[in-house]
Amino acid sequence: MTYVQVKHKYQVTIPAAVRKRLNLHEGDMLEVREQGGVLVLVPQAVSQRPAVQPSSPLLAMIGANKGSNLYQSAQDADNFIRQLRDEWN
Numbered sequence: 001m002t003y004v005q006v007k008h009k010y011q012v013t014i015p016a017a018v019r020k021r022l023n024l025h026e027g028d029m030l031e032v033r034e035q036g037g038v039l040v041l042v043p044q045a046v047s048q049r050p051a052v053q054p055s056s057p058l059l060a061m062i063g064a065n066k067g068s069n070l071y072q073s074a075q076d077a078d079n080f081i082r083q084l085r086d087e088w089n
Helices: 016-022 074-088
Strands: 030-035 038-043
């Protein structure tokens, strides 16, 4: 049996194993029911999850170098990151 604690603002965290089994993701909707003194959370059907958009050019590059010769060395990757940081200033 797994226990969770009611936190500030009456929030609870659904354990990772349960989230994975039920394929729950951030933003999914749950119906909350009380049945005979028992709290029941029922996942609601999600018609379509929006695609996650990278919030920065650097995040967009995660995995982009697999199988390519874009960066020949760690130095090349460091130089690229340095250029991105310079654009922020």
